[in-house]
Amino acid sequence: MTQPFLSIRKLRKAFGAFTAVHDVTLDIPKGEFLTFLGPSGSGKSTTLYAIAGFQDPTSGDVLLQAKSLLSVPSHKRNIGMVFQRYTLFPHLSVAENVAFPLRVRRRPEAEVKRKVADMLSLVRLESFAERLPAALSGGQQQRVALARALAYDPPILLMDEPLSALDKKLREEIQAEIRRIHRETGVTILYVTHDQEEALHLSDRIALFRDGRIEQIGTGEDLYLRPATDFVAGFIGNSNFLVAEHLETVGSTSTIRLADGALVSGINANGSFVHGQKARLMIRPEAFRLERAPNNAELSVEIVDIAFYGERRRIVARTSAGQEIDIRPTSSAVATHDASPGQRQVFFDPGGAFLFPA
Amino acid sequence: MLLDYDRLGWLKAALLAFTALVAAFLLLPVVFIVLLSFGSSRWLAFPPPGWTLKWYQELFADPSWIEAALTSARIATMTAILAVAIGLLASFALVRGQFRGREVLRGLLLTPMVLPVVVFAIAIYAFFLRLGLGGTTVGFVVAHTVLALPFAIIPTATALEGFDKSIEDAAIVCGASPLQAKLRITLPSIRIGIFSAAIFSFLASWDEVVVAIFMASPTLQTLPVKIWGSLRSDLTPVIAAASSLLVALTLALMIVTALLRRKLQT
Numbered sequence: 001m002t003q004p005f006l007s008i009r010k011l012r013k014a015f016g017a018f019t020a021v022h023d024v025t026l027d028i029p030k031g032e033f034l035t036f037l038g039p040s041g042s043g044k045s046t047t048l049y050a051i052a053g054f055q056d057p058t059s060g061d062v063l064l065q066a067k068s069l070l071s072v073p074s075h076k077r078n079i080g081m082v083f084q085r086y087t088l089f090p091h092l093s094v095a096e097n098v099a100f101p102l103r104v105r106r107r108p109e110a111e112v113k114r115k116v117a118d119m120l121s122l123v124r125l126e127s128f129a130e131r132l133p134a135a136l137s138g139g140q141q142q143r144v145a146l147a148r149a150l151a152y153d154p155p156i157l158l159m160d161e162p163l164s165a166l167d168k169k170l171r172e173e174i175q176a177e178i179r180r181i182h183r184e185t186g187v188t189i190l191y192v193t194h195d196q197e198e199a200l201h202l203s204d205r206i207a208l209f210r211d212g213r214i215e216q217i218g219t220g221e222d223l224y225l226r227p228a229t230d231f232v233a234g235f236i237g238n239s240n241f242l243v244a245e246h247l248e249t250v251g252s253t254s255t256i257r258l259a260d261g262a263l264v265s266g267i268n269a270n271g272s273f274v275h276g277q278k279a280r281l282m283i284r285p286e287a288f289r290l291e292r293a294p295n296n297a298e299l300s301v302e303i304v305d306i307a308f309y310g311e312r313r314r315i316v317a318r319t320s321a322g323q324e325i326d327i328r329p330t331s332s333a334v335a336t337h338d339a340s341p342g343q344r345q346v347f348f349d350p351g352g353a354f355l356f357p358a
Numbered sequence: 359m360l361l362d363y364d365r366l367g368w369l370k371a372a373l374l375a376f377t378a379l380v381a382a383f384l385l386l387p388v389v390f391i392v393l394l395s396f397g398s399s400r401w402l403a404f405p406p407p408g409w410t411l412k413w414y415q416e417l418f419a420d421p422s423w424i425e426a427a428l429t430s431a432r433i434a435t436m437t438a439i440l441a442v443a444i445g446l447l448a449s450f451a452l453v454r455g456q457f458r459g460r461e462v463l464r465g466l467l468l469t470p471m472v473l474p475v476v477v478f479a480i481a482i483y484a485f486f487l488r489l490g491l492g493g494t495t496v497g498f499v500v501a502h503t504v505l506a507l508p509f510a511i512i513p514t515a516t517a518l519e520g521f522d523k524s525i526e527d528a529a530i531v532c533g534a535s536p537l538q539a540k541l542r543i544t545l546p547s548i549r550i551g552i553f554s555a556a557i558f559s560f561l562a563s564w565d566e567v568v569v570a571i572f573m574a575s576p577t578l579q580t581l582p583v584k585i586w587g588s589l590r591s592d593l594t595p596v597i598a599a600a601s602s603l604l605v606a607l608t609l610a611l612m613i614v615t616a617l618l619r620r621k622l623q624t
Contacts, residue, residue: 052531075530075539087528091546101532104542148532 003066005030005188006051006156011060013046020046022212023060028190030155033182035191037199038209039235044192047209048158051190053077064155080149080157080187084164086141088133094144095120095129101152119147122181139170143177150185159191163198175201196236200224208232228270230356233282240325242299244281246273246355254355256281259321264297266350271357278358285328286312289347290337296347301325303341306334315339317346388605395598402595413599423600426584433495433580434563437502441559442552444503445510446545452511453518471508475568478505483572493575501569506559513558517551518544550622557615561608 004027013021021043028034036044049055051062053074062069069077088097098119102112120126123143133141142162149157159178163171179202182189193199199206200220207217208231216228220236227233230241244256247263249272255265256279264281273279289296301317304324313334315327327346329339338344366373390404395413397406417423451457452464470478482501483492491497521544529539545552567582574583581604588597 054527073535074527075533075535077531078533079531081528081531083524083528085522085524087522087525089525089529089543089547091549100529100534100542104533104538145528148528152533 004028005032005065006190007061007063007066008047008051009061009063011047011050011062012058013043013050013055014058020212021050021057024212024214026207026214026217028188031186031188033189033191033202033204035193035199035203035206036209037193037196037206037235038215040194042209043212044207044209045160046212048160048190048192051156052079052081052158078152078154080152080154082142082145082149082157082159082162084161086133086138086145086165088136088141088144088148090133093130093132094125094136097133097144098148098151101148105152115151119151122150122184123147123177137170138166139174142166142174146178146181150181150187155188157187157189159189161193164193164195171198178202200236208235225352226268227282227354230280230282233354233356238285238326238328240283240285241356242281242283242319242323242325243321243358244279244355246277246279247275249273253350256355258299258319259323260300260319262297262299264350264353266295266297267353267355268351269355273355273357280356280358282354282356283325283348284352285314285326287348287352288325288327288329290329290333290339290344292345292347293349295349297350297353298345298347300343300345302343303339305341306339313339391598392602392605395595395602397595400595402593402598413595416594416596417599417603420596423581423584423596426579426581427603429578430564430580430582433498433502434560436495436499437506437563438556438560440499440503441506441510441562442514442556445507445514445555445559446552448507448511449515449518453515454523467511468508470505475505475566479569479572482569486573492573493578495578498570498573498578498580501573502563502566503559505566505569506562509558509562510555513551513554514548515551517548521547550619553618553622554615557611561611565604565608 006028008024008026008028011021011024012019020041024043024047026034036047038044046055050057051069053069053072057070088094089100092100095116098116099112102115107115116129117126120129123146125140125143125147128136128140128144133144136144145162163174166174175198178189181187191199191202203220205217205219206223208215208223210231216223216232218226223232223236227236233239234241243259244264246269247255247257249255249269252269253265254267254269254273255263256267257263258281267281288299292298299319301319303315303317305316307314308331309328311331312328313331315329317325317327319325329337363370394402394404394406396409396411397403398408398410398412399406448463448467452460452467479501482504486492486497486501491500525547526539526544529543530536534542565582566580567586570580570583571586574580579587581600585597585600585604588594588600
C-alpha cells in the first residue's frame with residue numbers, strides 16, 4: 001500500500017482527567033475533502049488544532065507525507081487555516097492580508113503581487129483589494145481569509161467551522177464557492193462543522209465524531225444509507241426508531257417482531273443479537289411509502305397530521321403501540337394515495353431499515 | 359430603563375444645572391489663573407486693572423523657567439517610553455497569562471494609583487537616598503515610571519482584551535513566528551491603546567509635583583517643582599503664566615489624543 005498523504009495515528013489529547021480525543025486514527029489521501037462532523041465537545045476541533053499545532057497531543061502522531069509534524073512549530077508547518085471567527089488583520093488592506101504569508105516568507109515583490117491578484121480572483125474579490133476588513137461583510141471576510149490561507153500553496157487547508165457566523169443563505173453561497181475552490185486548486189481540505197447538511201454538501205468523506213472517537217467514517221451516502229450505529233443514524237438526516245424485538249439472524253439479515261406483533265424479516269442487523277433481545281428499528285421518514293410494493297413490510301398507523309413541505313409532505317402518524325413517527329412521502333405520492341387523518345397501512349423496504357441494540 | 363434620561367422632565371434641567379455647577383467649581387480656578395496671567399496687577403488682583411503679556415516676557419527671559427520646562431519634558435518623555443514598554447509586557451502577562459497570583463500582580467501594578475502619593479514619595483526618597491539616586495534624572499524617571507504604570511497598563515490591557523487572539527494565531531499559521539505575529543499584527547491592532555498609554559504616562563509625569571519635590575535638587579527641577587518653589591518665595595504673576603503654559607500643553611495633548619483616536623478608529 002502506498003503512503004497516505006496525511007496520516008493521524010492514535011492521536012490522544014487529555015485535559016487533566018478529561019480526555020477530549022481518544023486514539024483517533026485516520027488516513028487522508030491527497031486532494032480529499034474530509035469533514036470532521038460531530039456535536040460540540042466531540043473532539044473534532046481539538047483534532048484539527050493538533051494538526052495545526054495549537055494543541056500538543058498527549059500521545060499519538062500526525063504524519064504529512066510520512067514525516068511527523070509534531071516537532072514542527074505552527075508557523076513552520078506550512079498549513080493553511082480558516083478560523084471560525086473573523087481573523088483578518090484589521091489594520092491591513094485586503095490585498096495586504098493576502099500578501100502577509102508571502103511577505104513573512106520574503107518572496108520577491110513581483111511574485112507577491114501576482115499571487116495576491118490570483119488569489120483575489122479565485123475568491124472573486126478583485127475589486128476589494130484596497131478595502132480594510134471592517135468595510136467587508138462577514139461572508140467577504142471569510143473569502144479573504146480563504147484567499148490568505150491558500151496564498152502560499154499549502155498542502156493542507158484546515159477549516160474550523162468557517163461559516164458558522166454567517167446566515168443560512170450566505171452559508172450556502174460560500175459552500176458552493178468552497179467546492180469550486182477545492183475543485184480548482186486540488187488542495188487537501190480538513191473541514192470541521194457541527195452542521196450535517198454542510199458536511200453532506202461539501203465532503204468527499206465524513207468522519208463522524210462522538211465523545212472523542214470516530215464513530216463512523218465514509219462518504220455521506222455511506223453514513224446516511226448504511227449507518228454503523230444508532231448515533232450515526234440519529235445524527236445524519238431524520239430517523240424514526242421503532243421499538244422491536246429480535247427473533248433470529250441468518251447471515252446479515254434478521255427477523256424481528258414489532259411492538260404491534262407484526263413480524264418483519266430481511267432487516268439489516270448492526271451488531272450481534274440474541275433471540276428475544278430488545279432492539280430499535282431505524283427507518284428514514286422518506287423510506288415509508290403509502291402504496292404497497294413487492295417484498296415491503298407494512299405497519300398500521302393512525303395519521304394524525306399532514307403538512308405541506310414543498311416537494312414533500314410531512315405526515316405525523318402514531319403506531320398502534322402508541323409511538324409517534326415521521327413520514328415524508330413526495331407530494332405527488334400524496335396526491336394519488338389518500339393520506340387524510342385516520343387509520344391506514346404504510347409500507348417500507350426492510351432492506352432500507354436498520355436494527356440497533358436498544 | 360427605570361431612569362431614562364429623556365423622560366426625566368424637570369429633573370433633567372436640575373441635573374444639567376448641577377452638572378454645570380460641578381464643572382464650574384472644578385474649572386473656574388484654572389480659568390482664573392489663565393486670566394490673571396494676562397492681568398497687569400503685580401498682586402494678582404481680580405478683576406485685573408488692565409491686560410498685558412509682560413509676565414510671559416519675564417517667564418521666557420528667565421533661563422531657570424526654560425530649564426525647568428525642558429527638564430519636565432525630558433523626564434516625562436523618558437517616563438512615557440519606559441512605562442509604555444513595561445506596561446505592554448505587563449499587559450500581555452495580565453491578559454494572556456495563566457499563572458497563580460495573576461490577580462495579585464494586577465493589583466500590585468495598579469497600587470500607585472490609589473496609594474497616597476506622599477507615602478510613596480517618602481518611601482522612595484529614603485530608598486533612593488541610600489542608592490544615591492536622589493536628585494538624579496534616573497531617580498526621577500524611575501519614580502515617575504512607577505506612578506505612570508497604572509496609566510500605561512489600563513489602556514493597553516483593555517485594548518489587548520478587545521483583540522481576538524485568533525487573529526494572532528492566524529498570523530502564526532500564515533508563517534509568522536510568535537514574536538513576528540505580535541510585532542506585525544497584534545501591536546499595530548492595539549495601537550490606539552498604546553498611544554493613549556503613552557500620552558497618559560507622559561502627563562502623569564509632566565504635572566506630578568509631590569514625588570518631584572522629594573526627587574528634586576537645586577540643579578534638577580521640573581516645572582511643577584519650580585512653580586511650587588516660586589510660590590513660596592514670591593507671589594508673582596509669572597507663576598500664573600507658567601501654570602497657564604502647563605495647562606495649555608496638557609490640554610493640547612488631550613485634544614491631540616482625542617483627534618487621533620477618532621482618526622484611527624475610522
